[in-house]
Amino acid sequence: MRLTVIGTGYVGVVHAACMADIGHEVLGVDVDAERIAALTDGRPPFFEPGLPRMLRRTVEAGRLRFTTSAADAAGFADTHFICVGTPQRPGSGAAELGHVEAAVDGLAPHLRDSGYERVLVVGKSTVPVGTATRLAARLRATAPAADVAWNPEFLREGCAVQDTLRPERIVVGTRSAHAETRLRELYAPLLAGGTPFIGTDPATAELVKLASNAFLATKLSFINAMAEICDAAGADVLTLAEAMGQDSRIGRRFLTPGLGFGGSCLPKDIRALTARAEELGTGASLAFLRQIDEINTRQRGRTVELARELAGGTFSDRRVAVLGAAFKPGSDDVRDSPALAVADAIRRGGAQVRVHDPAATDNARVTHPALQYTLDVAKACEHADLVLHLTEWPQYRELDPVSLATVVRAPVMVDARHTLDPMAWRAAGWSLHAPGRPSTG
Numbered sequence: 001m002r003l004t005v006i007g008t009g010y011v012g013v014v015h016a017a018c019m020a021d022i023g024h025e026v027l028g029v030d031v032d033a034e035r036i037a038a039l040t041d042g043r044p045p046f047f048e049p050g051l052p053r054m055l056r057r058t059v060e061a062g063r064l065r066f067t068t069s070a071a072d073a074a075g076f077a078d079t080h081f082i083c084v085g086t087p088q089r090p091g092s093g094a095a096e097l098g099h100v101e102a103a104v105d106g107l108a109p110h111l112r113d114s115g116y117e118r119v120l121v122v123g124k125s126t127v128p129v130g131t132a133t134r135l136a137a138r139l140r141a142t143a144p145a146a147d148v149a150w151n152p153e154f155l156r157e158g159c160a161v162q163d164t165l166r167p168e169r170i171v172v173g174t175r176s177a178h179a180e181t182r183l184r185e186l187y188a189p190l191l192a193g194g195t196p197f198i199g200t201d202p203a204t205a206e207l208v209k210l211a212s213n214a215f216l217a218t219k220l221s222f223i224n225a226m227a228e229i230c231d232a233a234g235a236d237v238l239t240l241a242e243a244m245g246q247d248s249r250i251g252r253r254f255l256t257p258g259l260g261f262g263g264s265c266l267p268k269d270i271r272a273l274t275a276r277a278e279e280l281g282t283g284a285s286l287a288f289l290r291q292i293d294e295i296n297t298r299q300r301g302r303t304v305e306l307a308r309e310l311a312g313g314t315f316s317d318r319r320v321a322v323l324g325a326a327f328k329p330g331s332d333d334v335r336d337s338p339a340l341a342v343a344d345a346i347r348r349g350g351a352q353v354r355v356h357d358p359a360a361t362d363n364a365r366v367t368h369p370a371l372q373y374t375l376d377v378a379k380a381c382e383h384a385d386l387v388l389h390l391t392e393w394p395q396y397r398e399l400d401p402v403s404l405a406t407v408v409r410a411p412v413m414v415d416a417r418h419t420l421d422p423m424a425w426r427a428a429g430w431s432l433h434a435p436g437r438p439s440t441g
């Protein structure tokens with residue numbers, strides 16, 4: 001089958017490449033000409049495990065092509081996925097839908113003359129409930145034969161390819177039986193692998209996405225709030241999470257405390273859901289999401305204060321090494337990165353901060369140019385008064401605490417992500433501090 005993917009960011013490129021990989025013919029569309037040129041050469045615009053090889057393979061096989069032209073897109077296929085960004089609007093926190101509207105408005109005039117009797121526009125972007133119905137009316141004013149469906153995306157950065165090829169569910173919200181049939185056909189190889197297909201109305205599909213992210217955020221802030229009480233009471237939050245997680249109704253995943261959540265989605269999505277609930281007059285019931293947000297942000301401040309205390313009450317004339325810049329391991333995405341927020345607060349406090357990250361330093365240099373960066377962990381830690389482990393890349397687990405102790409000025413470590421082995425680091429002479437856990441020093 002033929003399809004286009006409009007918006008070739010994290011979601012769009014992965015969706016386009018995976019759809020081509022399962023046998024479809026795909027045209028990726030973006031307004032960013034530089035990005036389209038790189039993709040045409042088979043070069044992904046960001047780091048994502050497994051993507052470079054898949055992109056090269058599908059581009060070389062001729063099943064995946066790219067363009068900046070909406071007219072080309074309309075002529076190429078009858079099914080168009082919208083994967084453009086829906087960032088947070090300043091002030092209200094509501095979702096900015098300008099890119100989605102521009103993508104639909106750019107396509108609409110070309111659809112009538114596309115030669116296809118029926119066309120389908122499928123939204124994958126995360127949008128406030130009610131958007132699909134509004135867009136459908138807007139689209140039909142120009143292209144009466146267009147159906148609209150909302151098919152939210154649940155992939156996680158860092159394992160986006162696996163999540164797309166083996167999703168835990170496919171949700172499709174549409175009022176058109178034709179649209180649902182078409183999407184079942186398109187996803188047939190994934191459905192054959194046992195993925196459940198949930199067909200529903202557009203409003204429910206839109207809400208499934210935001211509700212899922214809000215639930216994950218709630219779980220994370222819950223465990224971070226428990227870490228705070230563990231600190232106050234001398235209890236161990238990791239054991240608490242393990243014990244709670246044994247209850248299959250609760251589950252262990254998304255119960256790892258530390259620095260809280262960042263990235264381009266969980267923070268913006270809980271704010272967008274809150275803003276939409278207020279518009280719909282149900283704000284009071286979701287007001288707790290503001291607290292979820294506050295608990296999350298507080299973890300960054302708590303980490304800065306712990307660092308200040310360990311640095312002797314001041315950051316002036318201190319050298320601080322930061323391990324991790326990406327908002328999570330396996331990604332070079334630094335959008336709302338908790339690690340960079342902490343690093344920058346410490347720098348603003350007067351410390352010299354040197355950041356290491358295996359993938360995200362190029363992006364971090366753009367957003368946080370005042371921090372220093374290195375690709376060498378030992379160099380980051382050279383003469384450091386304090387080392388902060390802020391993004392849990394697996395390679396940090398393999399670090400040798402004995403040799404690292406020889407390069408720092410003081411062997412003091414904050415493990416804000418709970419993945420370093422406290423016994424090994426303490427045996428090597430480190431004073432290791434993990435928020436929410438009792439035995440420090």
Ligand SMILES: NC(=O)C1=CN([C@@H]2O[C@H](COP(=O)(O)OP(=O)(O)OC[C@H]3O[C@@H](n4cnc5c(N)ncnc54)[C@H](O)[C@@H]3O)[C@@H](O)[C@H]2O)C=CC1
Pocket residue numbers: 006007008009010011012029030031032035083084085086099102103106124125126127153154155156157264265
């Ligand atoms: N990043 C993630 O892990 C996930 C994101 N989402 C949602 O998917 C949507 C896309 O997110 P990302 O891929 O992260 O965004 P992104 O910011 O990485 O990429 C968006 C792309 O759309 C392009 N674009 C903007 N306006 C356009 C237009 N009018 N026509 C064609 N292209 C246009 C931009 O140039 C950019 O390449 C958002 O709604 C997000 O909330 C959903 C699940 C996962």
Ligand SMILES: O=C(O)[C@H]1O[C@H](OP(=O)(O)OP(=O)(O)OC[C@H]2O[C@@H](n3ccc(=O)[nH]c3=O)[C@H](O)[C@@H]2O)[C@H](O)[C@@H](O)[C@@H]1O
Pocket residue numbers: 126153154155156157158213216220253254255256257258259260261262263264265266327328329
């Ligand atoms: O809508 C989206 O964009 C996506 O948002 C999240 O995916 P993602 O932001 O890629 O990353 P997650 O793995 O969810 O991690 C989010 C943040 O929570 C933190 N986290 C995660 C798990 C945990 O136990 N503890 C914890 O602090 C991570 O470090 C990271 O900063 C959701 O998990 C995806 O299902 C969703 O599609």
